[in-house]
Amino acid sequence: MHSNTPDNRPQQDVSQKNSALIPQTAAFFSQHELPATITRVTWLDRVLVNKMLNVLGNPPLQIKLWDGQIASSACKNPLAVVSFYDRGALLKIIIDHELHWGELYCSGRVKFEGNMTSLIEAIAHAVQARGKMSFLRKAIQWFSQRRNSNSPDKARQNIHHHYDIGNEFYKLWLDREEMQYTCAYFPRENMTLEQAQQAKLYHICHKLQLKPGDTVVEAGCGWGGLAHFMVKHYGATVTAYNISQEQVKFARQRAAEEGLNDQLEFVLDDYRNIHGQYDVFVSVGMLEHVAVQDYQELGQIIKKCLKPEGIGLIHNIGRIVKQPMNPWIDKYIFPGAYPPTLSEMMQVFEPNELAVADIENLRLHYSKTLQIWIQRFEQNLPLISKMMDEKFIRAWGLYLQGSRAAFNLGKLQLFQVVFNHMQNNAIPRSRLHIYQQELGEKTPAEKFH
Amino acid sequence: MHSNTPDNRPQQDVSQKNSALIPQTAAFFSQHELPATITRVTWLDRVLVNKMLNVLGNPPLQIKLWDGQIASSACKNPLAVVSFYDRGALLKIIIDHELHWGELYCSGRVKFEGNMTSLIEAIAHAVQARGKMSFLRKAIQWFSQRRNSNSPDKARQNIHHHYDIGNEFYKLWLDREEMQYTCAYFPRENMTLEQAQQAKLYHICHKLQLKPGDTVVEAGCGWGGLAHFMVKHYGATVTAYNISQEQVKFARQRAAEEGLNDQLEFVLDDYRNIHGQYDVFVSVGMLEHVAVQDYQELGQIIKKCLKPEGIGLIHNIGRIVKQPMNPWIDKYIFPGAYPPTLSEMMQVFEPNELAVADIENLRLHYSKTLQIWIQRFEQNLPLISKMMDEKFIRAWGLYLQGSRAAFNLGKLQLFQVVFNHMQNNAIPRSRLHIYQQELGEKTPAEKFH
Numbered sequence: 039m040h041s042n043t044p045d046n047r048p049q050q051d052v053s054q055k056n057s058a059l060i061p062q063t064a065a066f067f068s069q070h071e072l073p074a075t076i077t078r079v080t081w082l083d084r085v086l087v088n089k090m091l092n093v094l095g096n097p098p099l100q101i102k103l104w105d106g107q108i109a110s111s112a113c114k115n116p117l118a119v120v121s122f123y124d125r126g127a128l129l130k131i132i133i134d135h136e137l138h139w140g141e142l143y144c145s146g147r148v149k150f151e152g153n154m155t156s157l158i159e160a161i162a163h164a165v166q167a168r169g170k171m172s173f174l175r176k177a178i179q180w181f182s183q184r185r186n187s188n189s190p191d192k193a194r195q196n197i198h199h200h201y202d203i204g205n206e207f208y209k210l211w212l213d214r215e216e217m218q219y220t221c222a223y224f225p226r227e228n229m230t231l232e233q234a235q236q237a238k239l240y241h242i243c244h245k246l247q248l249k250p251g252d253t254v255v256e257a258g259c260g261w262g263g264l265a266h267f268m269v270k271h272y273g274a275t276v277t278a279y280n281i282s283q284e285q286v287k288f289a290r291q292r293a294a295e296e297g298l299n300d301q302l303e304f305v306l307d308d309y310r311n312i313h314g315q316y317d318v319f320v321s322v323g324m325l326e327h328v329a330v331q332d333y334q335e336l337g338q339i340i341k342k343c344l345k346p347e348g349i350g351l352i353h354n355i356g357r358i359v360k361q362p363m364n365p366w367i368d369k370y371i372f373p374g375a376y377p378p379t380l381s382e383m384m385q386v387f388e389p390n391e392l393a394v395a396d397i398e399n400l401r402l403h404y405s406k407t408l409q410i411w412i413q414r415f416e417q418n419l420p421l422i423s424k425m426m427d428e429k430f431i432r433a434w435g436l437y438l439q440g441s442r443a444a445f446n447l448g449k450l451q452l453f454q455v456v457f458n459h460m461q462n463n464a465i466p467r468s469r470l471h472i473y474q475q476e477l478g479e480k481t482p483a484e485k486f487h
Numbered sequence: 488m489h490s491n492t493p494d495n496r497p498q499q500d501v502s503q504k505n506s507a508l509i510p511q512t513a514a515f516f517s518q519h520e521l522p523a524t525i526t527r528v529t530w531l532d533r534v535l536v537n538k539m540l541n542v543l544g545n546p547p548l549q550i551k552l553w554d555g556q557i558a559s560s561a562c563k564n565p566l567a568v569v570s571f572y573d574r575g576a577l578l579k580i581i582i583d584h585e586l587h588w589g590e591l592y593c594s595g596r597v598k599f600e601g602n603m604t605s606l607i608e609a610i611a612h613a614v615q616a617r618g619k620m621s622f623l624r625k626a627i628q629w630f631s632q633r634r635n636s637n638s639p640d641k642a643r644q645n646i647h648h649h650y651d652i653g654n655e656f657y658k659l660w661l662d663r664e665e666m667q668y669t670c671a672y673f674p675r676e677n678m679t680l681e682q683a684q685q686a687k688l689y690h691i692c693h694k695l696q697l698k699p700g701d702t703v704v705e706a707g708c709g710w711g712g713l714a715h716f717m718v719k720h721y722g723a724t725v726t727a728y729n730i731s732q733e734q735v736k737f738a739r740q741r742a743a744e745e746g747l748n749d750q751l752e753f754v755l756d757d758y759r760n761i762h763g764q765y766d767v768f769v770s771v772g773m774l775e776h777v778a779v780q781d782y783q784e785l786g787q788i789i790k791k792c793l794k795p796e797g798i799g800l801i802h803n804i805g806r807i808v809k810q811p812m813n814p815w816i817d818k819y820i821f822p823g824a825y826p827p828t829l830s831e832m833m834q835v836f837e838p839n840e841l842a843v844a845d846i847e848n849l850r851l852h853y854s855k856t857l858q859i860w861i862q863r864f865e866q867n868l869p870l871i872s873k874m875m876d877e878k879f880i881r882a883w884g885l886y887l888q889g890s891r892a893a894f895n896l897g898k899l900q901l902f903q904v905v906f907n908h909m910q911n912n913a914i915p916r917s918r919l920h921i922y923q924q925e926l927g928e929k930t931p932a933e934k935f936h
């Protein structure tokens with residue numbers, strides 16, 4: 039299903055195009071018109087439209103109904119036009135837009151023209167200015183706090199749902215070198231995605247003070263990019279755990295081809311089965327897939343597997359304000375995932391006497407990463423549409439754009455947490471060492487280009 | 488009571504002497520022998536001594552009783568000799584050493600020869616290896632979690648107790664430039680205390696991206712060192728709040744003498760009365776004096792007083808594992824103080840949509856700071872003993888040494904937290920700017936020497 043190296047896919051470099059996002063996903067499918075329903079538009083439908091816009095804080099948005107007419111009050115400079123193809127769709131959005139928007143958009147019962155990221159941001163700002171939350175949202179929020187633990191079986195299903203949909207698809211829009219499906223690091227303007235992902239990998243290795251001979255355990259290794267990088271550029275020995283079959287298969291094949299098997303082992307297993315002791319523990323983009331009530335157990339595993347003078351790093355999407363996952367994302371994109379607040383994350387560390395040494399918030403770096411992913415995704419729509427159906431593509435476009443809006447709005451954050459055993463006094467004197475290396479080079483990744 | 492500049496006190500530079508701590512406090516008072524009680528030492532006293540040592544994990548310690556004889560079992564290379572002058576003292580230590588050690592040591596009913604910091608560390612390691620906590624300690628811990636809020640009146644009393652005991656006393660052992668009674672920053676070996684306190688002030692200003700014309704509000708300003716520094720070296724305008732009369736008097740006098748009154752205002756008031764809006768909020772060493780249940784209110788005040796694109800920084804002593812303050816410290820040194828965990832500290836930020844941008848843990852920098860404070864304190868004992876009574880001096884020596892041990896053991900941490908409004912997208916791209924400035928100079932403070 040997938041090729042052996044990440045390089046034999048269409049070459050394009052769109053990272054320089056930092057212009058406003060072009061909403062091509064919707065346009066790409068504009069030829070697939072759904073038959074309009076024959077129900078007549080009534081005055082009540084128009085009242086409902088304007089009531090809904092009022093509840094949303096009157097964002098700069100035009101609403102078209104199934105008669106093809108604009109039903110919303112006059113709006114100067116609309117960011118977007120949303121078309122409803124039947125009354126049911128309109129009612130569903132009115133009841134809970136966060137839950138139903140994704141479903142209706144993906145099935146084509148609602149259509150969208152304009153800049154979706156900007157529109158989501160405008161609605162969020164308008165709703166916040168109004169300061170109201172629907173009873174239903176509150177109820178969902180309350181209910182969602184009673185989350186179930188992700189058992190190893192459930193975790194495997196959840197991960198399979200998102201990561202095993204085909205490496206070829208991910209290759210079309212992730213960086214070419216290490217297929218990093220996590221936030222890149224753009225310390226300087228105008229870095230390409232490839233440079234910024236390399237800079238991220240260096241940044242992590244600098245924080246971990248990685249050196250030749252270090253033993254590393256990685257929990258949740260994606261396509262093995264970080265593990266590969268640590269072996270290749272630092273001479274470390276890495277044992278990387280992952281429960282995504284497709285990803286592990288890809289990573290193992292690459293390691294074998296490059297003759298790295300002695301130093302690079304990929305284990306198709308749950309992080310709960312990590313054993314042995316290591317100089318470094320690292321986990322990038324996995325904590326989001328661990329339920330909060332399992333954090334303390336994760337910390338126990340880290341405590342056990344980290345040598346007395348070892349260093350650990352967790353990199354994950356998080357939040358400032360505790361909130362359940364968007365219900366549509368939870369259902370269709372990332373089942374069982376949850377971005378925690380720092381106070382929730384402390385359950386990994388504090389009960390296990392793991393001392394937080396350093397936390398960095400890279401929120402806007404994820405917005406920039408997503409911007410480039412979206413550009414590449416949209417430029418590759420002709421290829422992607424040969425692999426995936428229309429519903430999938432609409433969903434994916436919505437997920438990427440919605441995520442970018444969430445990072446821009448501060449609804450999502452990106453935390454990098456460095457930690458060590460509480461009693462470890464062999465910790466670095468300061469963080470100068472991280473930046474000594476990064477400032478010594480023009481960009482950390484340039485040496486590879 | 489105090490002089491106008493911090494420079495007319497005995498000049499000494501002990502910061503280079505990084506040798507093991509010399510426990511001069513005890514030796515200084517060795518001529519003040521208490522009359523030994525006439526109670527006979529029995530076999531039961533000796534059994535109790537050895538039982539106590541056993542509970543403490545048999546640290547390398549000799550115990551002398553009131554007959555002048557060593558009562559403990561043979562111990563190779565003892566770190567210290569502790570002498571009990573009556574049976575009551577021995578029993579009190581057995582019941583709860585954390586509570587009674589300070590009282591008995593300060594009153595002279597227990598005497599100590601050796602390296603106190605090392606001994607405290609050795610006992611902590613031994614007790615942890617045993618993994619047991621007395622029922623009484625557990626009960627105290629439970630009870631202590633029901634803490635009362637520090638009302639403005641109570642806060643004033645608490646602060647008066649510690650900070651209004653005489654500026655002349657603090658001048659004898661704090662750094663000469665800015666009288667910083669908080670953790671210094673030693674990014675390089677062999678910095679003097681003065682250099683490291685300047686480096687700390689620069690480090691904070693770099694993190695805050697301070698620039699000329701910025702308006703700053705400071706909550707809890709000590710003797711005004713940071714506020715003074717920000718005005719003098721950055722051209723900022725600072726409004727600094729403090730409820731310690733002695734400190735504010737000192738800070739105001741200095742500002743007046745240097746003609747800085749236009750840009751530097753000291754307000755003798757509680758942080759709860761901060762008003763107006765500022766580019767920067769900063770608080771160094773105050774959070775420890777705020778009760779955890781008041782954190783959310785503190786965050787509300789910060790949220791209100793910080794401009795939309797403002798940056799804030801809180802620097803405070805904290806913990807990894809939630810624990811009440813040592814009862815002796817709470818009673819005699821810092822009434823009402825509490826070092827929080829990061830999860831507790833998040834109550835300042837998360838409910839108020841303040842996004843944590845950066846957390847740095849400077850734990851071992853506080854150990855080094857305390858090491859120099861202790862050296863200067865001990866070298867100035869002849870002068871200090873003319874200002875303070877013996878009980879005070881013993882208590883202060885114990886507090887400084889116990890604190891150093893706690894930082895060495897990881898029982899105390901030092902957090903610097905940088906934050907901004909959750910929706911502020913004008914945040915710096917990375918932390919490079921902090922280190923660009925610090926790496927551009929040999930040591931950040933050298934330009935002033």
